Amino acid sequence: MPLAASRSRRRLAPKERKALILDHTAAMIAREGVAQLSVERIGKEAGISKSLVYAYFPNLTELLRELYQREMKRFRRLQAEAAATATTFEELVRSITHVYLTYMHERGLLIERLQSEPSVSQAHDPTEFSRDRAVDYLTEIVIHHFDLPRDIARAATDISFGLPASAGAYLQRGNLDLKTLEDLTVTMIIGTIVHVKDEYVVRRQPLRAPTS
Known part of the structure:
Protein backbone atom coordinates (compact mmCIF):
# COMPACT_ATOMS: atom_id res chain seq x y z
CA MET A 1 0.00 0.00 0.00
CA PRO A 58 3.57 29.46 3.28
CA ASN A 59 5.36 28.82 -0.01
CA LEU A 60 7.56 26.34 -1.83
CA THR A 61 10.80 28.10 -0.87
CA GLU A 62 10.05 27.80 2.86
CA LEU A 63 9.21 24.13 2.40
CA LEU A 64 12.53 23.51 0.67
CA ARG A 65 14.45 25.49 3.29
CA GLU A 66 12.99 23.41 6.10
CA LEU A 67 13.70 20.21 4.19
CA TYR A 68 17.32 21.27 3.65
CA GLN A 69 17.74 22.10 7.33
CA ARG A 70 16.25 18.75 8.35
CA GLU A 71 18.43 16.76 5.98
CA MET A 72 21.64 18.57 6.90
CA LYS A 73 21.01 18.18 10.63
CA ARG A 74 20.37 14.47 10.14
CA PHE A 75 23.44 14.05 7.95
CA ARG A 76 25.81 15.92 10.28
CA ARG A 77 24.43 14.03 13.29
CA LEU A 78 25.10 10.69 11.60
CA GLN A 79 28.65 11.78 10.76
CA ALA A 80 29.30 12.99 14.32
CA GLU A 81 27.96 9.76 15.82
CA ALA A 82 30.10 7.68 13.47
CA ALA A 83 33.23 9.71 14.22
CA ALA A 84 32.68 9.43 17.98
CA THR A 85 33.00 5.62 17.87
CA ALA A 86 36.29 5.56 15.92
CA THR A 87 39.40 4.43 17.80
CA THR A 88 41.92 4.65 14.94
CA PHE A 89 42.47 7.11 12.09
CA GLU A 90 41.40 4.48 9.56
CA GLU A 91 38.17 3.86 11.49
CA LEU A 92 37.50 7.59 11.54
CA VAL A 93 37.97 7.96 7.79
CA ARG A 94 35.97 4.82 7.06
CA SER A 95 33.07 5.71 9.35
CA ILE A 96 32.65 9.20 7.88
CA THR A 97 33.01 7.88 4.33
CA HIS A 98 30.51 5.11 5.02
CA VAL A 99 27.93 7.58 6.32
CA TYR A 100 28.34 9.80 3.27
CA LEU A 101 28.09 7.01 0.70
CA THR A 102 25.23 5.28 2.50
CA TYR A 103 23.33 8.56 2.60
CA MET A 104 23.95 9.06 -1.11
CA HIS A 105 22.83 5.51 -1.81
CA GLU A 106 19.59 5.98 0.15
CA ARG A 107 18.79 9.62 -0.59
CA GLY A 108 20.39 10.22 -3.95
CA LEU A 109 21.44 13.76 -4.83
CA LEU A 110 18.92 15.32 -2.46
CA ILE A 111 21.29 17.56 -0.48
CA GLU A 112 23.30 18.51 -3.56
CA ARG A 113 20.15 19.54 -5.41
CA LEU A 114 18.89 21.58 -2.48
CA GLN A 115 22.28 23.26 -2.11
CA SER A 116 22.17 24.28 -5.77
CA GLU A 117 19.16 26.50 -4.98
CA PRO A 118 20.59 29.80 -3.61
CA SER A 119 17.26 30.76 -2.01
CA VAL A 120 17.44 27.55 0.01
CA SER A 121 21.06 27.07 1.05
CA GLN A 122 21.85 30.76 1.63
CA ALA A 123 18.92 31.25 3.99
CA HIS A 124 20.81 29.64 6.88
CA ASP A 125 23.76 30.66 8.99
CA PRO A 126 26.71 29.78 6.71
CA THR A 127 28.56 28.22 9.67
CA GLU A 128 25.64 26.00 10.71
CA PHE A 129 26.34 23.18 8.26
CA SER A 130 29.73 24.42 7.15
CA ARG A 131 32.21 22.19 5.40
CA ASP A 132 34.92 24.40 6.95
CA ARG A 133 33.91 23.36 10.45
CA ALA A 134 34.17 19.68 9.53
CA VAL A 135 37.54 20.26 7.84
CA ASP A 136 38.83 22.14 10.91
CA TYR A 137 37.80 19.26 13.17
CA LEU A 138 39.55 16.66 11.00
CA THR A 139 42.60 18.88 10.56
CA GLU A 140 43.22 18.82 14.32
CA ILE A 141 43.17 15.03 14.22
CA VAL A 142 45.58 14.93 11.27
CA ILE A 143 47.96 17.31 13.05
CA HIS A 144 47.93 15.17 16.17
CA HIS A 145 48.17 11.85 14.35
CA PHE A 146 50.73 12.75 11.67
CA ASP A 147 52.59 15.64 13.30
CA LEU A 148 52.19 17.87 10.25
CA PRO A 149 52.29 21.68 10.24
CA ARG A 150 48.80 23.19 10.40
CA ASP A 151 48.82 24.69 6.91
CA ILE A 152 49.94 21.41 5.32
CA ALA A 153 47.52 19.36 7.42
CA ARG A 154 44.59 21.58 6.54
CA ALA A 155 45.33 21.60 2.84
CA ALA A 156 45.66 17.80 2.76
CA THR A 157 42.46 17.40 4.78
CA ASP A 158 40.48 19.88 2.69
CA ILE A 159 41.52 18.26 -0.58
CA SER A 160 40.85 14.76 0.75
CA PHE A 161 37.45 15.91 2.03
CA GLY A 162 36.27 16.17 -1.56
CA LEU A 163 36.95 12.51 -2.35
CA PRO A 164 33.76 11.08 -0.77
CA ALA A 165 31.69 13.56 -2.81
CA SER A 166 33.38 12.35 -6.01
CA ALA A 167 32.82 8.75 -4.92
CA GLY A 168 29.16 9.53 -4.23
CA ALA A 169 28.70 10.92 -7.74
CA TYR A 170 30.38 7.80 -9.11
CA LEU A 171 28.05 5.66 -7.00
CA GLN A 172 25.04 7.39 -8.54
CA ARG A 173 26.22 6.33 -12.00
CA GLY A 174 26.20 2.71 -10.89
CA ASN A 175 29.71 1.88 -12.06
CA LEU A 176 30.82 0.30 -8.76
CA ASP A 177 29.03 -1.00 -5.70
CA LEU A 178 29.01 0.90 -2.39
CA LYS A 179 31.46 -1.36 -0.53
CA THR A 180 34.04 -1.24 -3.32
CA LEU A 181 33.79 2.54 -3.56
CA GLU A 182 34.05 2.88 0.21
CA ASP A 183 37.23 0.78 0.30
CA LEU A 184 38.72 2.70 -2.62
CA THR A 185 37.89 6.10 -1.13
CA VAL A 186 39.30 5.22 2.30
CA THR A 187 42.49 3.93 0.70
CA MET A 188 42.89 7.12 -1.36
CA ILE A 189 42.30 9.45 1.60
CA ILE A 190 44.67 7.68 3.96
CA GLY A 191 47.22 7.08 1.21
CA THR A 192 47.24 10.76 0.30
CA ILE A 193 47.86 11.95 3.85
CA VAL A 194 50.49 9.28 4.54
CA HIS A 195 52.29 10.22 1.33
CA VAL A 196 52.16 13.91 2.24
CA LYS A 197 53.68 13.07 5.61
CA ASP A 198 56.46 10.98 4.06
CA GLU A 199 57.27 13.58 1.42
CA TYR A 200 57.25 16.42 3.95
CA VAL A 201 59.70 14.58 6.25
CA VAL A 202 62.04 13.72 3.36
CA ARG A 203 62.13 17.30 2.11
CA ARG A 204 62.99 18.61 5.55
CA GLN A 205 65.85 16.20 6.20
CA PRO A 206 69.26 17.96 6.21
CA LEU A 207 71.57 17.35 3.31
CA ARG A 208 74.25 14.78 3.96
CA ALA A 209 77.69 15.15 2.56
CA PRO A 210 78.58 12.24 0.26
CA THR A 211 80.98 9.74 1.79
CA SER A 212 84.19 8.98 0.00
Whole structure:
Protein backbone atom coordinates (compact mmCIF):
# COMPACT_ATOMS: atom_id res chain seq x y z
CA MET A 1 0.00 0.00 0.00
CA PRO A 2 1.44 3.47 -0.89
CA LEU A 3 2.70 5.56 2.01
CA ALA A 4 0.21 8.37 1.47
CA ALA A 5 -2.74 5.98 1.16
CA SER A 6 -1.86 4.06 4.31
CA ARG A 7 -1.59 7.26 6.37
CA SER A 8 -4.67 8.92 4.92
CA ARG A 9 -6.88 6.30 6.61
CA ARG A 10 -6.23 7.95 9.99
CA ARG A 11 -5.99 11.54 11.09
CA LEU A 12 -2.35 12.54 11.43
CA ALA A 13 -1.01 14.82 14.11
CA PRO A 14 0.38 18.11 12.74
CA LYS A 15 3.98 16.98 13.32
CA GLU A 16 3.36 13.73 11.43
CA ARG A 17 1.61 15.52 8.58
CA LYS A 18 4.47 17.99 8.24
CA ALA A 19 7.00 15.16 8.21
CA LEU A 20 4.93 13.37 5.56
CA ILE A 21 5.02 16.43 3.31
CA LEU A 22 8.77 16.77 3.75
CA ASP A 23 9.32 13.05 3.11
CA HIS A 24 7.42 13.11 -0.17
CA THR A 25 9.15 16.31 -1.26
CA ALA A 26 12.52 14.70 -0.54
CA ALA A 27 11.60 11.65 -2.61
CA MET A 28 10.52 13.81 -5.54
CA ILE A 29 13.71 15.89 -5.48
CA ALA A 30 15.92 12.81 -5.25
CA ARG A 31 14.04 11.31 -8.19
CA GLU A 32 13.44 14.31 -10.45
CA GLY A 33 15.28 17.36 -9.15
CA VAL A 34 13.84 20.73 -8.10
CA ALA A 35 12.91 22.35 -11.42
CA GLN A 36 9.56 20.60 -11.91
CA LEU A 37 8.53 20.83 -8.26
CA SER A 38 5.30 22.59 -7.28
CA VAL A 39 3.09 22.72 -4.20
CA GLU A 40 0.28 21.14 -6.21
CA ARG A 41 2.47 18.21 -7.25
CA ILE A 42 3.75 17.72 -3.70
CA GLY A 43 0.18 17.59 -2.41
CA LYS A 44 -0.79 15.05 -5.05
CA GLU A 45 2.26 12.92 -4.23
CA ALA A 46 1.44 13.03 -0.52
CA GLY A 47 -2.26 12.34 -1.11
CA ILE A 48 -3.43 15.66 0.31
CA SER A 49 -4.77 18.93 -1.06
CA LYS A 50 -2.60 21.85 -2.14
CA SER A 51 -4.30 24.02 0.48
CA LEU A 52 -3.25 21.60 3.22
CA VAL A 53 0.37 21.87 2.12
CA TYR A 54 0.05 25.66 2.35
CA ALA A 55 -1.34 25.26 5.87
CA TYR A 56 2.09 24.01 6.94
CA PHE A 57 4.36 25.95 4.56
CA PRO A 58 3.57 29.46 3.28
CA ASN A 59 5.36 28.82 -0.01
CA LEU A 60 7.56 26.34 -1.83
CA THR A 61 10.80 28.10 -0.87
CA GLU A 62 10.05 27.80 2.86
CA LEU A 63 9.21 24.13 2.40
CA LEU A 64 12.53 23.51 0.67
CA ARG A 65 14.45 25.49 3.29
CA GLU A 66 12.99 23.41 6.10
CA LEU A 67 13.70 20.21 4.19
CA TYR A 68 17.32 21.27 3.65
CA GLN A 69 17.74 22.10 7.33
CA ARG A 70 16.25 18.75 8.35
CA GLU A 71 18.43 16.76 5.98
CA MET A 72 21.64 18.57 6.90
CA LYS A 73 21.01 18.18 10.63
CA ARG A 74 20.37 14.47 10.14
CA PHE A 75 23.44 14.05 7.95
CA ARG A 76 25.81 15.92 10.28
CA ARG A 77 24.43 14.03 13.29
CA LEU A 78 25.10 10.69 11.60
CA GLN A 79 28.65 11.78 10.76
CA ALA A 80 29.30 12.99 14.32
CA GLU A 81 27.96 9.76 15.82
CA ALA A 82 30.10 7.68 13.47
CA ALA A 83 33.23 9.71 14.22
CA ALA A 84 32.68 9.43 17.98
CA THR A 85 33.00 5.62 17.87
CA ALA A 86 36.29 5.56 15.92
CA THR A 87 39.40 4.43 17.80
CA THR A 88 41.92 4.65 14.94
CA PHE A 89 42.47 7.11 12.09
CA GLU A 90 41.40 4.48 9.56
CA GLU A 91 38.17 3.86 11.49
CA LEU A 92 37.50 7.59 11.54
CA VAL A 93 37.97 7.96 7.79
CA ARG A 94 35.97 4.82 7.06
CA SER A 95 33.07 5.71 9.35
CA ILE A 96 32.65 9.20 7.88
CA THR A 97 33.01 7.88 4.33
CA HIS A 98 30.51 5.11 5.02
CA VAL A 99 27.93 7.58 6.32
CA TYR A 100 28.34 9.80 3.27
CA LEU A 101 28.09 7.01 0.70
CA THR A 102 25.23 5.28 2.50
CA TYR A 103 23.33 8.56 2.60
CA MET A 104 23.95 9.06 -1.11
CA HIS A 105 22.83 5.51 -1.81
CA GLU A 106 19.59 5.98 0.15
CA ARG A 107 18.79 9.62 -0.59
CA GLY A 108 20.39 10.22 -3.95
CA LEU A 109 21.44 13.76 -4.83
CA LEU A 110 18.92 15.32 -2.46
CA ILE A 111 21.29 17.56 -0.48
CA GLU A 112 23.30 18.51 -3.56
CA ARG A 113 20.15 19.54 -5.41
CA LEU A 114 18.89 21.58 -2.48
CA GLN A 115 22.28 23.26 -2.11
CA SER A 116 22.17 24.28 -5.77
CA GLU A 117 19.16 26.50 -4.98
CA PRO A 118 20.59 29.80 -3.61
CA SER A 119 17.26 30.76 -2.01
CA VAL A 120 17.44 27.55 0.01
CA SER A 121 21.06 27.07 1.05
CA GLN A 122 21.85 30.76 1.63
CA ALA A 123 18.92 31.25 3.99
CA HIS A 124 20.81 29.64 6.88
CA ASP A 125 23.76 30.66 8.99
CA PRO A 126 26.71 29.78 6.71
CA THR A 127 28.56 28.22 9.67
CA GLU A 128 25.64 26.00 10.71
CA PHE A 129 26.34 23.18 8.26
CA SER A 130 29.73 24.42 7.15
CA ARG A 131 32.21 22.19 5.40
CA ASP A 132 34.92 24.40 6.95
CA ARG A 133 33.91 23.36 10.45
CA ALA A 134 34.17 19.68 9.53
CA VAL A 135 37.54 20.26 7.84
CA ASP A 136 38.83 22.14 10.91
CA TYR A 137 37.80 19.26 13.17
CA LEU A 138 39.55 16.66 11.00
CA THR A 139 42.60 18.88 10.56
CA GLU A 140 43.22 18.82 14.32
CA ILE A 141 43.17 15.03 14.22
CA VAL A 142 45.58 14.93 11.27
CA ILE A 143 47.96 17.31 13.05
CA HIS A 144 47.93 15.17 16.17
CA HIS A 145 48.17 11.85 14.35
CA PHE A 146 50.73 12.75 11.67
CA ASP A 147 52.59 15.64 13.30
CA LEU A 148 52.19 17.87 10.25
CA PRO A 149 52.29 21.68 10.24
CA ARG A 150 48.80 23.19 10.40
CA ASP A 151 48.82 24.69 6.91
CA ILE A 152 49.94 21.41 5.32
CA ALA A 153 47.52 19.36 7.42
CA ARG A 154 44.59 21.58 6.54
CA ALA A 155 45.33 21.60 2.84
CA ALA A 156 45.66 17.80 2.76
CA THR A 157 42.46 17.40 4.78
CA ASP A 158 40.48 19.88 2.69
CA ILE A 159 41.52 18.26 -0.58
CA SER A 160 40.85 14.76 0.75
CA PHE A 161 37.45 15.91 2.03
CA GLY A 162 36.27 16.17 -1.56
CA LEU A 163 36.95 12.51 -2.35
CA PRO A 164 33.76 11.08 -0.77
CA ALA A 165 31.69 13.56 -2.81
CA SER A 166 33.38 12.35 -6.01
CA ALA A 167 32.82 8.75 -4.92
CA GLY A 168 29.16 9.53 -4.23
CA ALA A 169 28.70 10.92 -7.74
CA TYR A 170 30.38 7.80 -9.11
CA LEU A 171 28.05 5.66 -7.00
CA GLN A 172 25.04 7.39 -8.54
CA ARG A 173 26.22 6.33 -12.00
CA GLY A 174 26.20 2.71 -10.89
CA ASN A 175 29.71 1.88 -12.06
CA LEU A 176 30.82 0.30 -8.76
CA ASP A 177 29.03 -1.00 -5.70
CA LEU A 178 29.01 0.90 -2.39
CA LYS A 179 31.46 -1.36 -0.53
CA THR A 180 34.04 -1.24 -3.32
CA LEU A 181 33.79 2.54 -3.56
CA GLU A 182 34.05 2.88 0.21
CA ASP A 183 37.23 0.78 0.30
CA LEU A 184 38.72 2.70 -2.62
CA THR A 185 37.89 6.10 -1.13
CA VAL A 186 39.30 5.22 2.30
CA THR A 187 42.49 3.93 0.70
CA MET A 188 42.89 7.12 -1.36
CA ILE A 189 42.30 9.45 1.60
CA ILE A 190 44.67 7.68 3.96
CA GLY A 191 47.22 7.08 1.21
CA THR A 192 47.24 10.76 0.30
CA ILE A 193 47.86 11.95 3.85
CA VAL A 194 50.49 9.28 4.54
CA HIS A 195 52.29 10.22 1.33
CA VAL A 196 52.16 13.91 2.24
CA LYS A 197 53.68 13.07 5.61
CA ASP A 198 56.46 10.98 4.06
CA GLU A 199 57.27 13.58 1.42
CA TYR A 200 57.25 16.42 3.95
CA VAL A 201 59.70 14.58 6.25
CA VAL A 202 62.04 13.72 3.36
CA ARG A 203 62.13 17.30 2.11
CA ARG A 204 62.99 18.61 5.55
CA GLN A 205 65.85 16.20 6.20
CA PRO A 206 69.26 17.96 6.21
CA LEU A 207 71.57 17.35 3.31
CA ARG A 208 74.25 14.78 3.96
CA ALA A 209 77.69 15.15 2.56
CA PRO A 210 78.58 12.24 0.26
CA THR A 211 80.98 9.74 1.79
CA SER A 212 84.19 8.98 0.00
